[in-house]
Amino acid sequence: xxxxxxxxxxxxxxLPLPLTAQRFVIGVAGAGGDYREVSNDxxxxxxxxxxxxxxxxxRVAAEVSATGLTYTADGPNATRDFKAVQFDGxxxxxxxxxxxxxxxxxxxxxxxxxxxxxxxxxxxxxxxYSAVDLGRDAGAQVRVNYLAGARFSGGGTAPLAVDVGLGxxxxxxxxxxxxxxxxxxxRFNRTIDPGGVKRDxxxxxxxxxxxxxxxx
Amino acid sequence: MRLCLWALVxxxxxAAPAALAQAGPAEIQNATLRRAIxxxxxxxxxxxxxxxxxALRERLTAPERARAYELLGFVHGATSQPDxxxxxxxxxxxxxxxxxxxxxxxxxxxxxxxxxxxxxxxRQLQVDSAEFVAGQGYVPIRFxxxxxxxxxTRAVSGTTTILxxxxxxxxxxxxxxxxxxxxxxxxPAGRYAIQVEARGAGQSLFGAARQVEITQGVVDTVAHLTxxxxxxxxxxxxxxxxxxxxxxxxxxxxxxxxxxALALQGSLDARGGAxxxxxxxxxxxxxxxxxxxxxxxxxxxxxxxxxLLREQLSRRNAExxxxxxxxxxxxxxxVVPVGGGGS
Numbered sequence: 235x236x237x238x239x240x241x242x243x244x245x246x247x248x249l250p251l252p253l254t255a256q257r258f259v260i261g262v263a264g265a266g267g268d269y270r271e272v273s274n275d276x277x278x279x280x281x282x283x284x285x286x287x288x289x290x291x292x293r294v295a296a297e298v299s300a301t302g303l304t305y306t307a308d309g310p311n312a313t314r315d316f317k318a319v320q321f322d323g324x325x326x327x328x329x330x331x332x333x334x335x336x337x338x339x340x341x342x343x344x345x346x347x348x349x350x351x352x353x354x355x356x357x358x359x360x361x362x363y364s365a366v367d368l369g370r371d372a373g374a375q376v377r378v379n380y381l382a383g384a385r386f387s388g389g390g391t392a393p394l395a396v397d398v399g400l401g402x403x404x405x406x407x408x409x410x411x412x413x414x415x416x417x418x419x420x421r422f423n424r425t426i427d428p429g430g431v432k433r434d435x436x437x438x439x440x441x442x443x444x445x446x447x448x449x450x
Numbered sequence: 451m452r453l454c455l456w457a458l459v460x461x462x463x464x465a466a467p468a469a470l471a472q473a474g475p476a477e478i479q480n481a482t483l484r485r486a487i488x489x490x491x492x493x494x495x496x497x498x499x500x501x502x503x504x505a506l507r508e509r510l511t512a513p514e515r516a517r518a519y520e521l522l523g524f525v526h527g528a529t530s531q532p533d534x535x536x537x538x539x540x541x542x543x544x545x546x547x548x549x550x551x552x553x554x555x556x557x558x559x560x561x562x563x564x565x566x567x568x569x570x571x572x573r574q575l576q577v578d579s580a581e582f583v584a585g586q587g588y589v590p591i592r593f594x595x596x597x598x599x600x601x602x603t604r605a606v607s608g609t610t611t612i613l614x615x616x617x618x619x620x621x622x623x624x625x626x627x628x629x630x631x632x633x634x635x636x637x638p639a640g641r642y643a644i645q646v647e648a649r650g651a652g653q654s655l656f657g658a659a660r661q662v663e664i665t666q667g668v669v670d671t672v673a674h675l676t677x678x679x680x681x682x683x684x685x686x687x688x689x690x691x692x693x694x695x696x697x698x699x700x701x702x703x704x705x706x707x708x709x710x711a712l713a714l715q716g717s718l719d720a721r722g723g724a725x726x727x728x729x730x731x732x733x734x735x736x737x738x739x740x741x742x743x744x745x746x747x748x749x750x751x752x753x754x755x756x757x758l759l760r761e762q763l764s765r766r767n768a769e770x771x772x773x774x775x776x777x778x779x780x781x782x783x784x785v786v787p788v789g790g791g792g793s
């Protein structure tokens with residue numbers, strides 16, 4: 235079984251890319267970053283591993299990623315570690331060369347949310363995505379998403395919530411294999427209203443991912 | 451006056467031997483006629499006249515008879531007897547309508563022209579060789595009618611008679627025959643007689659004919675084109691010159707993402723380690739891409755040019771295909787004159 239998978243992987247990375255308008259990419263990545271909530275004193279170091287898949291056909295592309303994250307207490311107010319799973323989904327349509335309109339969702343599910351260590355959060359994505367070829371089998375992309383209708387396990391609202399992303403890839407093995415990198419800056423300007431007093435409790439997470447992907 | 455007359459006589463005599471030489475003594479079998487010609491050559495006009503008349507009373511072939519009258523015409527012309535000269539030439543023309551006077555004096559030529567105008571003959575009937583696609587060409591026919599007459603030109607083959615032209619005319623006539631039946635179909639292959647019939651006012655009738663062989667063939671088709679002459683396809687991709695554009699773009703994208711993150715961090719610090727790693731990775735990718743040979747890019751202008759070229763080629767081949775359909779239905783007509791005409 236392992237040998238078969240290895241052979242499949244070898245074949246996938248040595249064959250030249252077909253000249254087709256359809257492309258399917260799958261990849262894995264290690265993640266690291268920083269999570270803060272309310273103030274700089276409640277902060278965590280983030281690490282994890284994730285997987286992604288992307289399918290593009292003509293002017294339309296769909297992308298999903300799931301990342302298992304471990305939050306390690308780092309600030310004075312962070313009392314214990316916890317884990318979370320973050321899921322991101324994107325559907326984009328190319329508007330003009332290099333620029334797409336993008337919609338999707340983000341959902342970060344914290345496993346210890348009832349202990350008030352951190353908030354689970356979910357929102358709908360709406361924004362722009364731009365990708366550019368940097369040369370033969372190399373490219374960069376940037377995205378700005380407004381996170382609309384954000385919901386938090388601890389309640390509250392986030393009238394302003396934004397996701398800013400940067401990414402790159404560098405193809406090797408005839409472009410079949412890609413070294414990938416991606417950063418995600420996610421900011422929820424969350425407010426709560428306990429007892430009629432409005433209070434800002436922002437949530438901010440920065441995650442960087444480095445990994446590789448196979449183009450099928 | 452006498453001097454002038456002698457000058458005219460001498461002029462005629464000088465010109466005449468060349469004319470009679472064309473008659474070719476070798477072709478003349480009749481001894482009397484040969485002697486008459488020799489007498490004319492020796493400027494013994496009385497002897498030439500007497501021998502010529504004697505020869506006409508003997509058994510002569512048609513060409514010999516025509517030459518005898520020609521000789522008499524020259525003798526009468528040289529001795530200033532215009533009526534007799536014209537009468538002799540008239541007989542010669544009726545015997546051999548196509549006969550032309552060789553080099554002769556203006557006066558004798560004048561008598562000859564006068565003789566021509568007094569008879570009705572069809573002269574110099576010529577049918578030229580021709581090869582054309584039926585309906586797109588013609589067979590040139592030309593002849594001369596010496597007097598005003600109703601002239602009908604026909605093509606006759608067996609029981610088939612095709613009227614080519616009917617007109618009242620005099621002088622040179624040039625006709626163009628499309629070699630078609632009245633229905634528009636090309637004439638069947640075969641041997642045809644192109645007959646010219648001239649009917650004068652006095653119901654005098656004269657006819658001339660030439661034989662032609664008409665054959666039919668297929669029209670060659672045109673080969674389809676694989677390329678337009680003078681036009682070649684251009685490469686549809688081109689490798690742009692190496693530049694630092696990839697690094698510039700990487701800077702632009704990295705700067706945009708970093709500036710966005712910094713602008714949005716608010717009261718919470720952004721520990722930028724993860725962001726920095728990806729930013730540096732993006733910049734390194736841009737730097738390496740700048741050093742590598744750029745990937746071939748689609749050459750839009752060339753693609754458009756090739757597309758237009760392919761459309762043009764396709765259009766031309768469609769035209770050729772239509773043309774070939776017509777050509778396969780067309781008939782190639784070939785007309786060749788053959789010996790055996792007659793008046």
